[in-house]
Amino acid sequence: MGWQRMRVAGASAVALLMIAGCAGAGKDTPAANQPLRVVGQFEFHSLDPSTAGGLFTRLEVAETLVDADSKGVLQPGLADNWTASADGLSWTLTLRSGALFHDGTEVTADVAAAALNTAHGKAGTPLATVPLKAISAEGNSVRVDLTEPFAPLPAVLAHTSTQILAPSSYGPDQAVTKVVGSGPYRVTQLEPPANIKLAAFEQWRGEKPEISEVTYQAVGRSESRALMAESAQSDVTFGMDPTSLQKIKQAGKLNIADVTLPRAILLKVNSGHDVLGDVQVRRAISMALDRESMATALLRDPEMAATQLFPPSLPDWHQESATPLEHDPSKAKELLADAGWVPGSDGTLERDGKKFSVTLRTFPDRPELPVLATAIQAKLKELGIALDVKVGNSSEIPAGHKDGSLELALYSRNYALVPDALVTLADDFAPEGGDYGAMGWNDPALTSAFDALASGHDADHAAESRRKVTDILQTQLPVIPVAWYRQSAVVSPRIEGLILDPLERSWRLSGLTWAK
Structure with a gap:
């Protein structure tokens, strides 16, 4: 053990x-x-804040400059209001008056700017991906200057990694030694x-x-x-x-409280893999999944069977017109045969003397993941794909992405931890990929759609850009949607x-x- x-x-x-x-x-x-x-x-x-997983904002110890309501509409946090310059290159956030940290010191623009500059230096956070020029204090306001327009900036400043902590939270090397929030x-x-x-x-x-x-x-x-x-x-x-x-x-x-989340359970695929890089193979794997049966039997909630990446709880991104992902094992076998895979003597598919054998990594922090992995293993076995399931630590997924060893991974992804889903999506499906997004895959048309949305200059065509994103991801399947997610709490x-x-x-x- x-x-x-x-x-x-x-x-x-x-x-x-x-x-x-x-x-x-x-x-x-x-x-x-x-x-x-x-x-x-x-x-x-x-x-x-960049690695604590939002625990201290969940517990209402720490705050961010910008907040959001249940529908993702931005609300005042430590900042009363925010405005952008006409060219979109400068944002000003005016702080609330009278806010204090738990050590009795005042929440000032200088302190907030310092906290944001520290957050910007943390790799892998949403703020680190912003085209930032400078963050500074001006009186009772924080000024953020950009190198190019970035419309979702206020949403980024609602992400938990941008929480504002008191100076007493930090040690000499700017390491957080205690959480003194507001x-x-x-x-x-x-x-x-x-x-x-x-x-x-x-x-x-x-x-x-x-x-x-x-x-x-x-x-x-x-x-x-x-x-x-x-x-x-x-x-x-x-x-x-x-x-x-x-x-x-x-x-x-x-009592049971529950809410449908803008979260999806996904099968991450190494599209740079010599086998999984074939889009026909990815489509076959998707067609092998009996999502409705898995959602009914394992999640006890048939409505959570994913027909596309974005659940209905992301209304701006969910596309009713999208061709739904379906369970079609016969078609899956045809696609694999077209790709040159034939059953071997033991029933496992083979091509050029090599068996179709891959490894899936997942973790037990979310208890539904290991059981779903076992169900996926059984469905792929019916196609002749040998799937080895390894249940370990969640950190093994980004580590496997970085060193190239990851083949498949099962995890859940909340697309609204930054209230504007665009920020997470553009990071996950950037040309270089993302720890919890694409691996060995990129699409210039997708990148172009993200860029148009981020600029904020194409508001009239934003819905069309989002539809294009769904169509590309639904067709290319750099990640394969398995289920949507309903969070519950026992009260x-x-x-x-x-x-x-x-x-x-x-x-x-x-x-x-x-x-x-």
């Missing part, structure tokens, strides 16, 4: 011991005297990689949270998270596998008011109340 699996197993064992020893604990204590207990699947190994909750204790304690920030400028204390615990196994929810050891539980969720629904003792009856954020920027804990 590898160290990663040992760590997860150990965390699960601790969780189960807690359940056994503490079940029923606190039942005689009024709810308002207890912390809100949140359990999820996400561990934290870094405090840096949100409604402040950190009181950190125990990496799994435990965080929060308290309401008394000087928060907005409406004060009714729940004054929060604990977050990362628990590796979905089964353990389900047990914690069922035994009242968690008030809000994220990352439930479909089987456990169905069981909890049937029991009827706990204790002792709390009220949980509304899930489809953009996954915040868990909105400050809006919760104790049940009356």
